[in-house]
Amino acid sequence: MIDKVVTSGTFSLDGGTWDVDNNVWLAGDAREVVVIDAAHDAKAIAQRVGGREVKAIVCTHAHNDHINAAAELAELTGAPIRLHPADEVLWSQVYGDSVPYVPLADGEKIEAGGISLEVLHTPGHAPGAVCLYAPEVCVLFSGDTLFKGGPGATGRSYSSFDTIIDSIRGRLLELPAETVVHTGHGESTSIGAEAPHLEEWIKRGH
Structure with a gap:
């Protein structure tokens, strides 16, 4: 079971601020879920979670727009x-050292509700950027x-x-073409839809 809440707020970095809509993804089942990117509105996310364990x-x-509801959601859910x-x-720009987190490791598996x-x-968009791959349901959460x-x-x-091109080429485009890509903003896509355009992106980026 994969669910989504779209929340709205601002992204701020390097002295600029922009209005953004963020995709907050919930992966799990009727009993328990993982919340991916607690953005802007902890109460709206908690409402979508309902009685499930996070x-x-x-x-x-x-980046602040992906974490600015994380502390409040952690308080609400105990997760x-x-x-x-x-x-x-980047975390310390938002929370200093007042909000603890448990470090993620490459290759680690996080389980909820059979997923x-x-x-x-x-890395590339940010030094600690990660994607979450669920092979059983053929889904990638790409942030x-x-x-x-x-x-x-x-x-x-x-x-x-x-760095982001190396990450995409080496980690993501190796996944099956039919893998659905659920993104941090905007519409979902698939590995097969994006893979043919890598060289275009490289030309455009340089």
């Missing part, structure tokens, strides 16, 4: 916050690493175009 609040990266430690520099999510470290139409943005601090 096994973990997983952050695909620590641990999970983040790759390479994003500590197993494998952590794929995919801001891969979108319909190309890679995530790399024009701001702590990001790298060459």
